[in-house]
Amino acid sequence: MGIQGLTSFIDHSGTFLKDDHFRHSRLIIDGSNIFHFLYFNSSVDLKHGGDYDDFEDQVCEFFKALRDCGIEPYVVIDGGSDHTDKKFETLRQRAQSKINNLSMGLQGDRIIPVLVKQVFKQVLSSLNVPFAQCIFEVDQEIASLAKRWNCPVLSKDSDFYIFDIQAGYLPFFHFQWQNVSVQGGSSQNYIPCKRYTTTSFCRHFNINRQLLPVFAAIAGNDYVNLTNMGFSIRWKGYPQMESNQKPSKF
Template sequence: MRLRDCRLVIDGCSLYFRLYFNSGLDQARGGDYDTFVVLVRQFFAALSECSVQPFVVLDGGMDQTDKKFRTLQERAQSKIREANALSRGSHGCVLPLLVCEVFKQVLSELGIPLVQCISEADFEIASLAKHWGCPVLTNDSDFYIFDLKGGYLPFSFFQWNNISGKATERYIPARNFTVNRFCSHFNHMNKQLLPLFAVVIGNDYTPAKITEVFFSRVEFERVPSGRKYGRSSSRVEGFLLWLSQFTSPGDALDEVLEILSEQRKGTLRTQLSAGMQDYQLPHSSSLAQYFSSPQPALPDAQGLPAALVSQPEWLLRMVASGRL
């Protein structure tokens, strides 16, 4: 697509990771912040040149339910290994400690609208994009599952440093993924089956054991010949074609549970259903109100953990504005 003259919801964490790691900036000696600042400014200047209005949403703290704790633990251990490798002159990817702070400072200087969520931002980003009907820019594979009218722009195909078009019609070349187009490739499957696909194939919340047990027992039809994929991709494609035979998520979930044949089927049903619910977006987003008010209203207090509901308004405002 040719991205121009529209709103764009941006996953802030994906953006600063991408800008830092894809530019060959120093990781081994504490960070190359001055060059990073130049990159951030260039990125938002490119959006401005194409009349794209950015709205940046950042992750906050850990989820109070600790449902992602194991994943966070594994990432932290991986980061330690990579830092150790870097310190010995080997290869590794470690984001310097102050990149997020520098990123927020530059956005503040540029006057770019920004909100920091209480915990993980994916759901809020998707809800806001759905509310406005505009695209999302991120690198998070969960956005292949959210049903967004404006679509998902993966960073890999977002050519912000390759602006094209006449002076009055400048645009950024990008690729736009939509759930409807995706499902049409798999026998026009019901798009409501995608959340079940996500929780079974393995996201940050599904225990790896469930995924392995399911794929060790299920039998798929042969994937059409002529498509050259590795084991992981053929597993994905086989599972999507298998799911396309079901008309509703309920029927497909029953069959998944039958294949897993766990003794505690009720517990597993609850677990998988809760994971699927994470992809069901509301009709409106509290962040739309936050971004449209001259004096931003606080993001929806209903979603706050109990410990934060009683906190003073100034503290919650500072969290939301990324200053705390």
């Protein structure tokens, strides 16, 4: 779904993401996010049919890094579109943006080859990585599973800044899986990353944890666009609070 501007705000705030040495844990992975990210960051040839063998190598390296650190991955993948079509306008705008950029020769919105998702699932099967595919959108299912197993979520979807996941959310942009390190004084491998919890966010802004979904709607997401209604939150203009400043109650 995505909360407009929230990822950039949290990245730039320097307040909510805490350094973490991640190892020896279960990990719920947002599969659709990850295969997009791995594909577009694997130096594959985007112009000649997919270059699926190089993509396979990238996926294998990723899951090897996890297992070298004792991390047990479980991948959950998006299914079809919501039958209510609540997200239709957002999907239409994204598709139009890609068409416009490609027609002008821009590379900002790259088109993923049609078989990448199928290749990703085949590689997961060959590596014996457990995975499931949802009927519709995956976010709520991932959050529920993470709560049940008390383990973090790996994704790059800003929705997970809102879900109250006790074990936290690991943004993929900060998940340094290609930089596996060794814990000082031991032989244990870990992946340097940053971990987010709603506790720090709610404490900072004095927000009732149960009202986070309302906050997400106010901020604007793929289903609710308050800008079109004459209201919006501009994260760039939000002042950073000083340590001695008391936040207002939400």
